Amino acid sequence: MNVGIVGIGNCAASLVQGVAYYRARPGESTGLSRRSCAGLDIADIRFTAAFDVNTAKIGRDLADAIEVAPNNALRLADLEPTGVRVREGALADGIGTSLSGRFDTRGDATADAIAAHLVETGTEVVVNFVPVGSQRAAETYAAAALAAGCAFVNCMPAVIARSPQWADRFAAAGVPLIGDDLTSQFGSTLVHHALVGALRANGVHLDSTYQLNSGGNMDFLNMRDPDRLATKQETKTRGFGGSEHTASHVGMDYVPFLQDRKIAFIRVAGVGFAGTPVEVDLRMSVEDSPSGAGNVCDAVRYAKALMAAGQPDAAAVSALLMKAPPRAFAPGEAQEALDALLDDSAAEVAA
């Protein structure tokens, strides 16, 4: 299956190297939620198109571009050239005040030119990894994907999948739209959500909670800009199940020497049996970009399978894998709905 990537930063590096890692180890499933997903092996994922606006990445083979600074994700595999050259993208609002000046940019491509390249390369699914706060850039790539008949997986907080207008446009074209803002396979949102769920399921009233994250990659530097951070705070709060009855706070701090390691402190405090206090304080540490790549591998395979089945409604995939999906499902319901959809279609998915 053919995947295009927008934003060749740390997440793209972990995705491309991670697929190569598993391709070199047939049958290995440690670290994956699913080796095979919707009838496709992880090794069936091929990269066919790549876009960025950093002039040091444009024109390079994808295998080299993912090594260019300021990328600093842990190397997962040594790659042969992929044959995919990074193309100039559409800059729009891609680079905010915190990132500007860190590298030279060029980004005059139109949505039509991007769509034409997606068609030429036979790309079927587009993964959007532009920086937090880049609403206009995300919309340009969504429009290009739509024009090219590609599914779109929005891994950042821009309002795309949860916008009724975009949802209608993709539905009318019969193409899956998955988003918004990826949930990492094992990250602070998942752990926070599990803690909040355990307290609520056991009758504890949650009074207050916070999630303080720090890391030294460009995603954290970008979120020094308060307007950009606000969009992430919104999707993160939705992701862990924050409600208006709970005082909550999400913090993000850029600590350069942490590189791509993310350290999160999570606190939940509430009221238990007979008004007695309950508190949990937790510290977790993960490699930030690899922890997201596994769920992207699932999202693109579900997108391809839904297209093959003629079932473009991807709401269940978004509920499973994204922090801010267009609609919520009860626990377990999204996976059941998706399994039923794909089983019923009995469509053969050609890799």
Ligand SMILES: NC(=O)c1ccc[n+]([C@@H]2O[C@H](COP(=O)([O-])OP(=O)(O)OC[C@H]3O[C@@H](n4cnc5c(N)ncnc54)[C@H](O)[C@@H]3O)[C@@H](O)[C@H]2O)c1
């Ligand atoms: N585990 C995770 O790391 C994780 C989880 C959930 C969501 N995300 C989101 O995924 C996105 C990517 O994260 P990252 O760590 O790879 O960030 P990054 O800063 O390393 O990479 C972003 C890339 O996008 C490029 N870019 C900027 N504007 C662009 C434009 N208009 N067109 C094309 N390319 C453009 C940059 O040059 C850079 O190469 C972020 O929005 C992040 O919040 C990441």
